[in-house]
Amino acid sequence: MSAVAILALTSAGLGSGITATASPDAPAGKVIPSLSTSAVNGARTSTADSETVQTEVELHSTGQTNLLALAREGATTKAAPGTAPATDDPNSEIPPRKANSGFKTSPVAKQAPNSENRQLVSDPHESLHFEGINAADSRYADNGDQFTNEPPDQALCVGNGFTMEGVNTAVAVFDRTGAQLAPTVSINEFFGFASVIDREDTVTPFGKRFAFDPVCLYDHQVDRWFFVVTELDQNQKTGDLTGQTNLFIAVSETDDPLGDYEIYRIDTESGDRTDKGCPCFDDFPHIGADRNGFYITANRFPLFKDGFNGAQVYAIDKRELAANASEDGPKPTVVSINAGRIDGDPSFTVQPAAVPEGGSYTGDREYFLSTTDFDTLRESKIGVWALSNTDSLSRENPDVRLTQRTIPSLTYVAEPRADQKRRATPPPLAEEAGERPNKLDSASDMSEVEYAAGRLWGAIGTAVGDGDNKRDAVLYVQVKPSFTNGRADGKVVEQGYVSVAVNHLMYPAIGVNSDGDAAMVMSVSGRTVFPSPSYIKMDKTGVRGPVKVMDFGERPNDGFTCYKAFVGSRARGCRWGDYSAATADNNGRIWMATEFISSGPRVPFANWSTQVIRYLPDANR
Template sequence: MKFTAQLTRRRALGLAIASVIVAAGLTTPTVSVGATAAATGTRAIPSGGTTSIRSGPTGVNGLQQPELRPNGRAEEGSAEANRARPGSNDSPFPDSPLPPPKVQSSAVARSNPDVAVSVNGLTHRDQRLANGGNQFSLEPPDQALCVGNGYVVEAVNSVLRVRSARTGAALSGVQDINTFYGYPAAVNRATGVIGPNVIDPVCLYDPDHGRFVVAITTLHVRPDGAFTGRNTIDVAVSNGRSPLGNWTIYHVPAQNDGTEGTPNHGCTVDGTNPGPCFQDYPHIGADANGIYISTNEYDLFGPKYSAAQIFAFSKAQLAAHGSSVNVTLVEDLSVAGTPGFTVWPANSPKGEYSKERNGTEYLLSTIAGDGSETGNPTRTANKLGIWAITNTKSLNTATPALGITSRLTNSQTYVFPPKATQKRGPIPLGQCINDTKLLTPFGDGCWRAFFVNEPAHNEVESSPDSLDSRMQQTWYVNGTLWGSSGTAVKVKGELKAGIAWFAVRPKIDDAGQIEGKVKKQGYIALADNNLTMPAIAFTRDGKGAIAFSVMGEKYYPSAGYVRISENGSVGPIHIASKGLGPDDGFSGYNAFTNGAPRTRWGDYGAAVSDGDTIWMASEYIGQTCTLAQYADFASFGSCGGTRTALANWYTRLTKLSQ
């Protein structure tokens, strides 16, 4: 979920920040079988109408009140009730924290001969100025990417765009997601009315039916931005093979409090009194029969994390874009007695689906995180959760009867990663807050552009967030389930953020239980630098790549990748696009966060295969400028049209050939 903040009006400029709410190879024996269960609750969801990707006017440089959304929600819940005690007989967690693995540094390739296309994708400037500027400033750019039929669809919080899969050239303007889904603008700058909060976009191309699918979680709000409690999983499916035509929308109620046909999952506002649930961090996968959106369910207003949920749709029904579609909820996922957390459904190249048990969709998860969701107080683990949704062909019937089975299997160690360092360079937003001498229309000191009351002038270059060790994107090809996660690593004696990758051979036994072992695994690290937000994808012939961000003493935040083969051979690190300056966004500074900065970065990247090519999307920094350029009050904060006043993130889209 995005990092958001509350703003109050400044007379001279109409902008002052008042408060902030911080949103988010070895073969080993298999252990801990989970029981097979059936999914419950199939509902018919009526069409919410049609839409299309249509770019509107672009906003103007400078600051407009409000810049930041006035309400938000902490991404991590406390979830104390879910905590298992380490060392107990039934606990899958270590007795004490495991040490970070010692890892050799990868080499850095001198050239990128397999890069066929590399272009800037969506940027913070694109996001903020879309829809005539009726948008908030958001961090981070959660990354959605899908490719097929000659088109690339990229989405971030809270815009999307279509490009050519041949050249990477833009085929549409920048479309804000609020109006794409038929909602009011994120903020109406004429009236001050605030629209729904759309978060965490995901995207998938269905090669079997030639359809693009984009999904989000939407938090519905009152005109002042306060949450109503209602939230929906919103799904848009292209009516044809081109994303430039019409799309059909379906709004799936997801508050799971017993209203609008949802089950009652017992969420509360205070640990006791009933309240709505909230579906965070949606992710998407598919097999031959279905499209699956996984979420992490929290109390919207209360303290608790519940468990992972799966919203399952028939591929064929979505492709037909009828007056209604069915959705089947696979509820409250657990493994070995612990709540499922970020249970990521796999994607596959066309035809590379499991036919077991009348169709099976595989998923992966880790069991560490920061401990608040999984109940693992050590924030370390050496086991993976492997999952299967079975009988997926039943999604094409009026009465789907899905099964869910899970178990833990032993793996290499993964550990909650440290924050990332970044190469030193100009940070004009931070320098502006520190400045007391520049002459501005409001008096001496650049800080006056943002604040009525003088802040402390103690801002420094920030350390971008490395998230945690949750599973990132997963891929199923040639009978192997691949995944990757963040981890702490010791490389040349230094603690850094690195990547753990895993290859599992899953299957379903005669009793319908999942089996599987980690067949190959490894780490990726770079001395003096950090690697974050991995995303893995494979072509049908077993050629793969892992995309990530690179940052540290030697690199500004950059877009990187490695090639990986189905035999587990990993190549050197390639820098697809070198960063031009440090991350310089509002979420990393004390003055905007009441002294509790958390420099939001990524939350997730993306990688997909399209025939014999792989497309990747990663966050990086594609601009730099000085304080003098930034503080030009004719176009304050724009640095010649390369950024906005409050953030400078970019995304990079890279196409790899064979």
């Protein structure tokens, strides 16, 4: 789901919900509960500003799956070039929309910072790169019992010589050379759900569960793979949402990503007593880990009403979770914390840090980064958060404490939508719709966060330039966190903008190894470039060299979310992103993945793809 535009759900579970912004008729204002900025200690309630709550919630076991067995039993291999067996009927491919969430829009700020542009260069031979999962792979998984989904929402995790990739709504595993090791599996199959749709069933065609927003993590301390999705229940006859919502967690039983997984569920529909308008759901989950815990954060929204209830943080003892998945220990306690307000605004996209293999941990604390302005019109500070006493997660009643502080940063402002390069003949779906290709949407959330070399590494989308020269760019930050008088603190020790002339950079993600060698991946699109994958080298002194492209995109984005003919007045920009991903392996290599438009096979209503890039810092100094 978009971290900028609150989603619009659909009468088919979310088919268009992960594909489009919310109703343009929904009111611009939202009912936002007053949440506290104070620390939360134990199970006590603090009311410094208003109520905030920390609770223990149940972790439900729902079964086991084996990824390789699923792949062999029924998933399909990549579609042959030029094939498109998916139907061209939008009523079958795109579930009818049901407007049941408010719409949040951020106009582009009038004053954007200036940035010195980097060169944009083609360098197809420097780093290993390969095409990952594309729209056809996702649509044809589960024997074709899938919807066409936009955008992909990039998940990527790497370990033990494997690369695991997830998108809306499929998962695949590759070896270190980019060879796919088993056919693509749908997210519903992976989590043990029935297919999201059965077009041959005329009575109950919809699956009970619709899952989206995948994220994954390989934790080298416990040698386990973690995979998380948001899930909404739907009526199997009508596809209407029932109000039951969950976070699902898959935890591998061994270090093999193709092996057995234990599946867990956390109920999210009821929220806690700070939440209004429930049933609620936890959107846009992201995950991290310190030496003690596994952490999930999400943005909590009412399901059927306008509103926003702030960020939610879940903390689980990771060793107990890994042991329980292997049937070698009790089920761990899950601590759920409403993150409250930051700098007067509801907390939003509070990103937990992950630590690369060989990196040092920060004692009994997990750190997070966030932006501080829910609307992100114009801001010059960020939030640094700490969950302390994480070694208590192994106790029957954990006693963790969440605190935060705002610290100065360079300015970041709301981004414009990104142009796409034009071509002489319209792409097929644009021609069918009788419309021109649309611009791509963008976002100004904090990217995923890594803790390495004593720093928190993150990035934020921002506009730069003025007038017709205003375009999407990136503000990267390196924060040295600290913990003073029992509270989170920190200082930005390195920061800067990354932009290119004429074109736009969107959805950054930074991968960094234990030595502080890094790279930042982004999508690039604009007047001279079709949507393409790109990256720039980084280290503790900032960015280095040009923005590099391994494979330039071959055509414009031509998905159904671009056009009024398919999504009505919600077609304010093609859905893109909603996030990229990057991580380091045990050899210090940086793995990155982002969305682009390839020359490969498409389906009638989407043509997106993903590219995975491996960058070896030692070979490129």
